[in-house]
Amino acid sequence: MRKGVIFCVALSLCSGCATTRTGEGSLMQRYTGSKQLAQAEDMLDKGDTRGAARTLTAIISGPPVPGVTDEALFRLALLTLKPGLEKPASAQGQQLLKRLGKDYPGSQWTLLAAPVNELIDAAEDSRRQNKSLKGTNQSLAKEIKELSESIERLKRLDQELERKAR
Secondary structure, X not given: OHHHHHHHHHHHHHOOXXXXXXXXXXXXXXXXXXXXXXXXXXXHHOOOHHHHHHHHHHHHHOOOOOOOHHHHHHHHHHHHOOXXXXXXXXXXXXXXXXXXXXXXXXXXXXXXXXXXXXXXXXXXXXXXXXXXXXXXXXXXXXXXXXXXXXXXXXXXXXXXXHHHHO
Protein backbone atom coordinates (compact mmCIF):
# COMPACT_ATOMS: atom_id res chain seq x y z
CA MET A 1 0.00 0.00 0.00
CA ARG A 2 2.79 2.36 0.96
CA LYS A 3 4.65 1.65 -2.29
CA GLY A 4 1.49 2.49 -4.21
CA VAL A 5 1.15 5.86 -2.47
CA ILE A 6 4.83 6.66 -3.04
CA PHE A 7 4.45 5.69 -6.70
CA CYS A 8 1.40 7.93 -7.10
CA VAL A 9 3.15 10.88 -5.45
CA ALA A 10 6.28 10.38 -7.57
CA LEU A 11 4.16 10.03 -10.67
CA SER A 12 2.23 13.21 -9.98
CA LEU A 13 5.48 15.10 -9.31
CA CYS A 14 6.99 13.85 -12.54
CA SER A 15 3.91 14.63 -14.58
CA GLY A 16 4.05 18.36 -13.99
CA CYS A 17 4.23 20.81 -16.87
CA ALA A 18 7.94 21.42 -16.32
CA THR A 19 8.83 17.90 -17.41
CA THR A 20 6.76 17.70 -20.57
CA ARG A 21 8.03 18.55 -23.97
CA THR A 22 5.78 19.88 -26.66
CA GLY A 23 3.79 17.17 -28.43
CA GLU A 24 5.09 14.26 -26.38
CA GLY A 25 2.41 14.01 -23.71
CA SER A 26 2.92 13.74 -20.00
CA LEU A 27 4.36 10.79 -18.15
CA MET A 28 0.87 9.87 -17.01
CA GLN A 29 -0.43 9.95 -20.59
CA ARG A 30 2.49 7.79 -21.71
CA TYR A 31 1.81 5.30 -18.89
CA THR A 32 -1.92 5.17 -19.61
CA GLY A 33 -1.34 4.80 -23.34
CA SER A 34 1.22 2.05 -22.82
CA LYS A 35 -1.17 0.21 -20.54
CA GLN A 36 -3.98 0.49 -23.08
CA LEU A 37 -1.64 -0.67 -25.83
CA ALA A 38 -0.71 -3.73 -23.77
CA GLN A 39 -4.42 -4.45 -23.25
CA ALA A 40 -5.01 -4.23 -27.00
CA GLU A 41 -2.13 -6.64 -27.63
CA ASP A 42 -3.63 -9.08 -25.12
CA MET A 43 -6.99 -8.81 -26.87
CA LEU A 44 -5.35 -9.52 -30.21
CA ASP A 45 -3.58 -12.55 -28.74
CA LYS A 46 -6.98 -13.84 -27.60
CA GLY A 47 -8.55 -13.16 -31.00
CA ASP A 48 -10.73 -10.23 -29.87
CA THR A 49 -10.08 -7.95 -32.83
CA ARG A 50 -13.13 -5.78 -32.15
CA GLY A 51 -12.10 -5.09 -28.58
CA ALA A 52 -8.54 -4.41 -29.68
CA ALA A 53 -9.79 -2.02 -32.37
CA ARG A 54 -11.89 -0.13 -29.78
CA THR A 55 -8.91 0.16 -27.45
CA LEU A 56 -6.58 1.26 -30.24
CA THR A 57 -9.16 3.83 -31.39
CA ALA A 58 -9.27 5.20 -27.84
CA ILE A 59 -5.47 5.54 -27.84
CA ILE A 60 -5.31 7.41 -31.15
CA SER A 61 -8.23 9.62 -30.14
CA GLY A 62 -6.36 10.81 -27.06
CA PRO A 63 -3.38 13.14 -26.86
CA PRO A 64 -0.49 12.10 -29.11
CA VAL A 65 2.20 10.14 -27.32
CA PRO A 66 5.16 9.15 -29.51
CA GLY A 67 6.00 5.48 -29.18
CA VAL A 68 2.42 4.69 -28.19
CA THR A 69 0.08 6.52 -30.54
CA ASP A 70 2.16 5.69 -33.60
CA GLU A 71 2.15 1.99 -32.76
CA ALA A 72 -1.59 2.13 -32.10
CA LEU A 73 -2.12 3.83 -35.48
CA PHE A 74 -0.11 1.13 -37.24
CA ARG A 75 -1.89 -1.75 -35.52
CA LEU A 76 -5.33 -0.22 -36.06
CA ALA A 77 -4.55 0.44 -39.72
CA LEU A 78 -3.64 -3.22 -40.21
CA LEU A 79 -6.83 -4.30 -38.46
CA THR A 80 -8.99 -2.06 -40.64
CA LEU A 81 -7.39 -2.61 -44.06
CA LYS A 82 -9.87 -5.37 -45.02
CA PRO A 83 -8.98 -6.01 -48.65
CA GLY A 84 -11.78 -6.95 -51.01
CA LEU A 85 -12.50 -7.57 -54.67
CA GLU A 86 -13.22 -3.94 -55.47
CA LYS A 87 -10.49 -2.30 -53.39
CA PRO A 88 -7.19 -3.61 -52.09
CA ALA A 89 -7.71 -1.82 -48.74
CA SER A 90 -10.40 0.07 -46.90
CA ALA A 91 -10.39 3.84 -46.98
CA GLN A 92 -10.14 3.96 -43.18
CA GLY A 93 -7.03 1.77 -43.14
CA GLN A 94 -5.37 3.88 -45.82
CA GLN A 95 -6.22 7.09 -43.95
CA LEU A 96 -4.69 5.72 -40.76
CA LEU A 97 -1.48 4.79 -42.59
CA LYS A 98 -1.32 8.26 -44.15
CA ARG A 99 -1.90 9.85 -40.74
CA LEU A 100 0.91 7.73 -39.30
CA GLY A 101 3.30 8.94 -41.99
CA LYS A 102 2.24 12.56 -41.57
CA ASP A 103 2.17 12.76 -37.77
CA TYR A 104 5.12 10.45 -37.01
CA PRO A 105 7.53 10.58 -39.98
CA GLY A 106 10.53 9.33 -37.98
CA SER A 107 8.75 6.48 -36.24
CA GLN A 108 9.76 2.85 -36.70
CA TRP A 109 6.06 2.12 -37.30
CA THR A 110 6.06 4.56 -40.23
CA LEU A 111 9.00 2.64 -41.70
CA LEU A 112 7.04 -0.59 -41.30
CA ALA A 113 3.97 1.01 -42.89
CA ALA A 114 5.85 2.07 -46.03
CA PRO A 115 5.88 -1.43 -47.62
CA VAL A 116 2.21 -1.84 -46.75
CA ASN A 117 1.42 1.42 -48.56
CA GLU A 118 3.48 0.25 -51.54
CA LEU A 119 1.60 -3.06 -51.64
CA ILE A 120 -1.73 -1.23 -51.52
CA ASP A 121 -0.65 1.05 -54.37
CA ALA A 122 0.57 -1.92 -56.42
CA ALA A 123 -2.68 -3.80 -55.79
CA GLU A 124 -4.68 -0.74 -56.83
CA ASP A 125 -2.61 -0.42 -60.03
CA SER A 126 -3.14 -4.12 -60.74
CA ARG A 127 -6.87 -3.72 -60.18
CA ARG A 128 -7.03 -0.79 -62.61
CA GLN A 129 -4.93 -2.66 -65.16
CA ASN A 130 -7.12 -5.75 -64.77
CA LYS A 131 -10.25 -3.67 -65.35
CA SER A 132 -8.71 -2.13 -68.46
CA LEU A 133 -7.64 -5.53 -69.78
CA LYS A 134 -11.12 -6.94 -69.20
CA GLY A 135 -12.54 -4.12 -71.31
CA THR A 136 -9.99 -4.77 -74.04
CA ASN A 137 -10.70 -8.51 -73.85
CA GLN A 138 -14.44 -7.91 -74.28
CA SER A 139 -13.94 -5.69 -77.31
CA LEU A 140 -11.54 -8.22 -78.86
CA ALA A 141 -13.99 -11.05 -78.21
CA LYS A 142 -16.70 -9.03 -79.95
CA GLU A 143 -14.39 -8.36 -82.90
CA ILE A 144 -13.48 -12.06 -83.11
CA LYS A 145 -17.15 -12.98 -83.15
CA GLU A 146 -17.84 -10.48 -85.96
CA LEU A 147 -14.86 -11.78 -87.95
CA SER A 148 -16.01 -15.39 -87.47
CA GLU A 149 -19.46 -14.46 -88.72
CA SER A 150 -17.91 -12.73 -91.74
CA ILE A 151 -15.80 -15.80 -92.47
CA GLU A 152 -18.90 -18.02 -92.29
CA ARG A 153 -20.77 -15.70 -94.68
CA LEU A 154 -17.81 -15.75 -97.06
CA LYS A 155 -17.70 -19.58 -96.91
CA ARG A 156 -21.41 -19.79 -97.71
CA LEU A 157 -21.01 -17.31 -100.55
CA ASP A 158 -18.05 -19.27 -101.89
CA GLN A 159 -20.08 -22.51 -101.74
CA GLU A 160 -22.98 -20.88 -103.56
CA LEU A 161 -20.65 -19.57 -106.24
CA GLU A 162 -19.16 -23.06 -106.67
CA ARG A 163 -22.64 -24.58 -107.08
CA LYS A 164 -23.63 -21.97 -109.68
CA ALA A 165 -20.39 -22.51 -111.55
CA ARG A 166 -21.12 -26.27 -112.00
